[in-house]
Amino acid sequence: MTAILYSENVSKQFGGMRAVDAVNLEIERGEIHCLIGPNGAGKSTMFKLIVGYHDPDEGRIFFDGADLVNVKAFARVQRGMSIKMQKPSVFKELPTRLNLHVALQQKIGKQQIAEEEARLLELLDLEEQADKPAGLLSHGQQQWLEIGMALALGPKLVLLDEPTAGMSDEETYRTGELIKRLNADGMTILAVEHDMSFVRQIADRVTVMHLGQVFARGNIEEIVGDARVGEIYLGKSHGH
Numbered sequence: 001m002t003a004i005l006y007s008e009n010v011s012k013q014f015g016g017m018r019a020v021d022a023v024n025l026e027i028e029r030g031e032i033h034c035l036i037g038p039n040g041a042g043k044s045t046m047f048k049l050i051v052g053y054h055d056p057d058e059g060r061i062f063f064d065g066a067d068l069v070n071v072k073a074f075a076r077v078q079r080g081m082s083i084k085m086q087k088p089s090v091f092k093e094l095p096t097r098l099n100l101h102v103a104l105q106q107k108i109g110k111q112q113i114a115e116e117e118a119r120l121l122e123l124l125d126l127e128e129q130a131d132k133p134a135g136l137l138s139h140g141q142q143q144w145l146e147i148g149m150a151l152a153l154g155p156k157l158v159l160l161d162e163p164t165a166g167m168s169d170e171e172t173y174r175t176g177e178l179i180k181r182l183n184a185d186g187m188t189i190l191a192v193e194h195d196m197s198f199v200r201q202i203a204d205r206v207t208v209m210h211l212g213q214v215f216a217r218g219n220i221e222e223i224v225g226d227a228r229v230g231e232i233y234l235g236k237s238h239g240h
C-alpha cells in the first residue's frame with residue numbers, strides 16, 4: 001500500500017442531509033492531490049473529517065498505516081499531518097522570522113533552528129521580509145508564511161484548504177510554483193481548491209466530489225478532459 005492517507009466509505013450527516021456520503025479517497029505518497037467540486041459538494045466537510053474537526057458517522061480514515069478513529073486533531077498533527085486552514089493566522093505583531101522560529105522550536109533543537117529558518121525564508125521567497133512584522137506582509141505572503149509554519153513541523157502530509165483564496169492571479173501562480181517545489185523535495189500534498197487553472201498548474205491526481213459523493217477521480221488530464229466534470233463543476237462554480 002503506497003497510500004499515505006485513505007478513507008473507506010466515510011459519511012457525515014448534518015440533520016437529515018448527507019454532506020459526505022460513503023467517500024473513498026486515496027492520497028498516494030509523493031503526489032499533489034486536489035479535491036475539487038462545486039459549492040456544497042462536501043469538500044470542506046471531508047477536509048474536516050480528515051483533520052479531526054468532525055468525527056465520521058460511518059467509515060474509517062487511515063493515515064500512515066493507522067486508523068484515525070478516536071485520534072484527536074492535535075494528535076493527528078503530531079503524527080505528521082500539517083494543516084493550513086483558509087484564513088491566515090500568523091502572529092501579526094511578530095517578525096516573519098520569529099513566526100517560523102516559534103513553529104520550528106516545537107520540533108527541532110536550537111542549533112538547527114537558524115539553519116532551517118534560513119532555508120524556509122528562501123523557499124518561501126520571504127528573505128526580504130524576514131524582519132518585518134508578519135501583519136505588514138501582503139495577503140499572499142502571509143499565506144506563504146503559514147505554509148512555511150506548517151512545513152516547520154516536519155510533516156509527512158500537508159493539507160491545504162483553498163490555499164489561493166483571496167489571492168491575485170500572480171500570487172496564485174506563485175503559490176502553485178511554491179507547492180510544486182515542496183512536492184519536488186518529496187512532500188505529499190492534499191489541497192481543497194476552487195480555482196481550476198490552479199488545479200491544472202499543480203495537480204497530479206484529482207478527486208471530484210458532487211452532492212457528497214465521489215463523482216470522478218483520475219489524473220489531471222483525465223479530469224480536465226471529462227465533459228461530465230465540466231458540466232457539474234464549471235457549470236455551477238461561477239462566482240468563484
Ligand SMILES: Nc1ncnc2c1ncn2[C@@H]1O[C@H](COP(=O)(O)OP(=O)(O)OP(=O)(O)O)[C@@H](O)[C@H]1O
Nearest residue numbers: 014015018019037038039040041042043044045046
Ligand atoms: N456544520 C454544519 N452544519 C450543517 N450543515 C453543514 C455544516 N457544514 C456543512 N454543511 C452542509 O453540508 C454540505 C456540504 O458543505 P461543504 O462546506 O462540505 O461543501 P464544500 O464542497 O466545501 O462547499 P464550498 O465549496 O462552498 O465550500 C452543504 O450543504 C453545507 O450547507
